[in-house]
Amino acid sequence: MTAATPTSSAAAPHGLLRAAIAVEARKAWSSHVMLWTTVLLVVGVGALALGILAAVASGEAQVIAKLGPLAGVGGWAGLVGIVVQVTAAGGLGAFGxxxxxMFGREFADGTVAALFALPVPRAxxxxxxxxVYVIWAIAVAAxxxxxxxxxxxxxxxxxxDAAGLRELARLPVLVVLTALIAVPAAWAATLGRGLLPGVATTIGIIVVAQVLAIADVGAWVPIVAPALWAIAPDSxxxxxxLTVPSVPLVFGALCGVAWARLQLDR
Structure with missing residues (x-):
């Protein structure tokens, strides 16, 4: 019995984490927010790409001017090029x-107090x-x-064909990497105790990433590299x-610490 105790103690945290994942998965599955975010991102990007291609085919000068050199690229390369441009910004907003x-609703709906009574640690x-968020993001990418x-x-x-497959393969990688760089929104929603701080942080990330991309200094910046790579892999x-996982690791850890130190009175 004594020898079995350490094993049981070591298994307990894993069991609690599995319970947390199961509960959060049920929350996400039944959420209209997650459902419509998925639909708008997946269907919306596809519909927008079709609309842009139709505008180019009809000779819309404004659309062609905004696309630049991409307007003259046909086939899979042109389609994927349009989609990754839309996804780079729109996807980050959706994931944020x-x-x-996921994090702010506990405060907005007043359910955070009940979490203190659970045997599962808040971290x-x-x-x-x-x-659950990462699993959902992978499903969205697919x-x-x-x-x-x-x-x-x-x-x-x-x-x-082989060339088209390489073009299309950039898309799921971009979506997953974009999901990873949105993790600071979870920390912000926790510190700000609501949805709006997370949304504001997401907008801030988008703005900063756009500025750094325009300034041509973002190739090694984690929040910029995925979009630049997807649009122009050689650049x-x-x-x-490989620097991108540093964002979810750092801010995921900060989020865990913030949840572990949550207090109801402030």
């Missing part, structure tokens, strides 16, 4: 909203939320890739993408 809801609850592939087939691009060293 999702995280703001484990925060980690469970982040794990769905969006399927939708974009379907759009390409509808447009008559034919079966994806960003592959090693620069």
């Amino acid at each position: 909203i999702a995280l703001s809801w 484990a609850i925060a980690l469970g939320k982040l794990i 769905l969006l890739t399927v939708v974009v592939g379907g759009v390409g087939l509808v447009l008559g691009y034919g079966a994806t 960003v060293p592959a090693a620069a993408l």
